[in-house]
Amino acid sequence: MRMPKTRPPSPASHWQSTRRLTLALLLVWFVLTFGVIFFARELSGMRWFGWPLSFYMAAQGLALAYLLIVAVYTWQMRKIDRRQPDREQQ
Amino acid sequence: MKDSSFFRRLVRYYAWYTGGFILLLVVLAILEKEGLPRTWIGYLFMFATIVLYAGIGIMSRTSDVSEYYVAGRRVPGLFNGMATAADWISAATFISLAGGLYLQGFDGLAYIIGWTGGYCLVALLIAPYLRKFGQYTIPDFLAARYRGRTSSNPIRILAVAATVVISFIYVVAQIYGVGLITSRFTGVDFSVGIFLGLASILVCSFLGGMRAITWTQVAQYIIILFAYLIPVVWLSMEHTHSPVAQVSYGSVLAQITSIEKKLDVDPKEIEVRAIFKANADDYDARLRNLPKSWEQGRIEAQQHLELLKRNNSSLIEIRAANRALNSYPKTPEEAERKWQQDKASSLAHAEPPVPQATPFPGATREASDIRRNNFLALVFCLMMGTASLPHILMRYYTTPSVQESRKSVFWTLFFILLIYLTVPALAVLVKYYIYTSLVGSDYAHLPEWVSYWANIDKSNPLVSITDFNHDGLVQLSEITLDGDMIMLATPEIAGLPYFVSGLVAAGGLAAALSTADGLLLTISNALSHDVYYKMIDPHASTAKRVTISKLLLLVVALLAAYTASLKPGDILSMVGAAFSLAASTLFPVLALGVFWKRGNQQGAIAAIVAGFGTCIYYMLHTYPALGGSAAGQWFHIAPMAAGIFGVPAGLLALVVVSLLTPPPDPRAMKLVDQIRAP
Numbered sequence: 198m199r200m201p202k203t204r205p206p207s208p209a210s211h212w213q214s215t216r217r218l219t220l221a222l223l224l225v226w227f228v229l230t231f232g233v234i235f236f237a238r239e240l241s242g243m244r245w246f247g248w249p250l251s252f253y254m255a256a257q258g259l260a261l262a263y264l265l266i267v268a269v270y271t272w273q274m275r276k277i278d279r280r281q282p283d284r285e286q287q
Numbered sequence: 288m289k290d291s292s293f294f295r296r297l298v299r300y301y302a303w304y305t306g307g308f309i310l311l312l313v314v315l316a317i318l319e320k321e322g323l324p325r326t327w328i329g330y331l332f333m334f335a336t337i338v339l340y341a342g343i344g345i346m347s348r349t350s351d352v353s354e355y356y357v358a359g360r361r362v363p364g365l366f367n368g369m370a371t372a373a374d375w376i377s378a379a380t381f382i383s384l385a386g387g388l389y390l391q392g393f394d395g396l397a398y399i400i401g402w403t404g405g406y407c408l409v410a411l412l413i414a415p416y417l418r419k420f421g422q423y424t425i426p427d428f429l430a431a432r433y434r435g436r437t438s439s440n441p442i443r444i445l446a447v448a449a450t451v452v453i454s455f456i457y458v459v460a461q462i463y464g465v466g467l468i469t470s471r472f473t474g475v476d477f478s479v480g481i482f483l484g485l486a487s488i489l490v491c492s493f494l495g496g497m498r499a500i501t502w503t504q505v506a507q508y509i510i511i512l513f514a515y516l517i518p519v520v521w522l523s524m525e526h527t528h529s530p531v532a533q534v535s536y537g538s539v540l541a542q543i544t545s546i547e548k549k550l551d552v553d554p555k556e557i558e559v560r561a562i563f564k565a566n567a568d569d570y571d572a573r574l575r576n577l578p579k580s581w582e583q584g585r586i587e588a589q590q591h592l593e594l595l596k597r598n599n600s601s602l603i604e605i606r607a608a609n610r611a612l613n614s615y616p617k618t619p620e621e622a623e624r625k626w627q628q629d630k631a632s633s634l635a636h637a638e639p640p641v642p643q644a645t646p647f648p649g650a651t652r653e654a655s656d657i658r659r660n661n662f663l664a665l666v667f668c669l670m671m672g673t674a675s676l677p678h679i680l681m682r683y684y685t686t687p688s689v690q691e692s693r694k695s696v697f698w699t700l701f702f703i704l705l706i707y708l709t710v711p712a713l714a715v716l717v718k719y720y721i722y723t724s725l726v727g728s729d730y731a732h733l734p735e736w737v738s739y740w741a742n743i744d745k746s747n748p749l750v751s752i753t754d755f756n757h758d759g760l761v762q763l764s765e766i767t768l769d770g771d772m773i774m775l776a777t778p779e780i781a782g783l784p785y786f787v788s789g790l791v792a793a794g795g796l797a798a799a800l801s802t803a804d805g806l807l808l809t810i811s812n813a814l815s816h817d818v819y820y821k822m823i824d825p826h827a828s829t830a831k832r833v834t835i836s837k838l839l840l841l842v843v844a845l846l847a848a849y850t851a852s853l854k855p856g857d858i859l860s861m862v863g864a865a866f867s868l869a870a871s872t873l874f875p876v877l878a879l880g881v882f883w884k885r886g887n888q889q890g891a892i893a894a895i896v897a898g899f900g901t902c903i904y905y906m907l908h909t910y911p912a913l914g915g916s917a918a919g920q921w922f923h924i925a926p927m928a929a930g931i932f933g934v935p936a937g938l939l940a941l942v943v944v945s946l947l948t949p950p951p952d953p954r955a956m957k958l959v960d961q962i963r964a965p
Contacts, residue, residue, distance in 0.1 A: 208963070211965060226408075257533070260704055263407050271694055
């Protein structure tokens, strides 16, 4: 490898961090979606600023959570990309 | 540096544009006060917006390949997000979604979840890698990734076929929406409306391809946003005393729930429901006695007409009897279909109102579980479908870098949420109005909007209120609302001036046109770039390629308009089918393309065929209009969510067949490595 040791990332480790991040966020995505819908009847008894919790989550909460997931991904991927020695930036 | 000055220039242009649009609204509001007739306001809105789109199209005309296919790859993330949001917000979202939420209650929220959650998949699994790949179309990507040792054509053909089929279903629904809106707001004939809309689509995409579409879509998004938010803000001020409906409608929801409980046990409501139950029983009896009952019914209708004529009854009565006879089913088969429908609709009316906030209402735990499973299935179909729609994914080729494409997915979802968080609020506010102002009001003095919207399509009224129990009051069960009118009629329901109705129509038109633009370009690019350039004539000059693409665009647009003029199905169900189809066919190969190296050509072919086949088979097997029956359902899943079986079938086929056949071509492996690198 051409890079000095202080800048460890290789293509393989870059891919590994990408994959780990993707998997973690997909897990959050899936558990949230599935959990809210599967337990909607149980959650509807709870209140959230005047809404039944399950209605709020389905109408707004999940969508906002998805936005957050995409934001975290974009932000973390920028960090992961920066750790990579300058490759073609096109 | 050049990028940032380009970005600033764009911001300046669109700020001016937004200002100009607000000025137009103000001028129209003043003109209306001064007594400008309603039809003129409708015309002015249609005319001004269509000229605007055409103007952007003409200014962005191009015959450069990269400009035409991918807008020169210099669209900043924020603007690409806005354009994608307009591309995404279709006629179905704009016109039908609020109505769906109104009619279906909690079940309708599946669309909100599915159509936003899909962007997680787009961001995490697909968009950045497509941008890194950096070609022109989705079949391009699949053909390069799943190339065979000798040729990449088999997979390219399949991908083109999938792209064309999915986009075509979707574009027909959009053009149908265009016809609906133009005919309603300007009074022209439905098919004339379709071709008017088509003309404006063509001026734009025909001249400037992706470049023109991108900048038009940004402009259209701004109109869509205004059109959706203004009426909702107004309604919200009226009912919750806060302009931010998204935050304040919780209290209205609580009131709706308590009104629903009262309506459930209201004696008058029960009376009307009993009438509907009796009607349904009557249809049931007739259905059981087919074909004799059909014969008998026809004779009775004839005798009734003759009796009226002999007794010199009023002309109105005779005409009504004549119409009844004319619309009487022509064959016993037709009678069976019609009576089944009538029976179902009577039965639906015989039920107490669908509770707005209760998840999965059902008589028994099993019935409720079935609804929950259908909800889950539909949500996942819509999500995976979102992540496989070629016209959306194609937009992520247009950003300057991979980094920007990720940002652009974020902005897409952000701009979509501005609308989507408002949709449930709108549905709840309109429902509150209906429950409090219309139910229990005097039947002889219905509000003006009821007769206006009832008269637009007399054979198939969008709203009808009939005093079934003759008590002179309106009961909830006596009101029939078509979901498609809720959004379009909101300004009138809220008592807003007419120019807001014009704005809403312009917004609906913008939503339908922007999506249709993107879809038509996707289809014609798949045909011209992938079929003509890559397979038929690889030596074609760039000028020739663009010309071919433009010609194909024209042909596809005319075909789509013709199909839409036949008025097939209702908008939401058609689009729903496209999502399941897209998910089953393309999601497995797209998602595993980057994340699983071992997938090869044979596996991809198997995946596309298996996914598509499973989905189509299930739809044909279970959808009554296509000759199936609900009895054939697996796990009681509705045909619209067929993708929930199609996607696993596709994934399984991809993995099994790939592992049984030799590893993919070394060039494909290299491509994957290259795409994965930053």
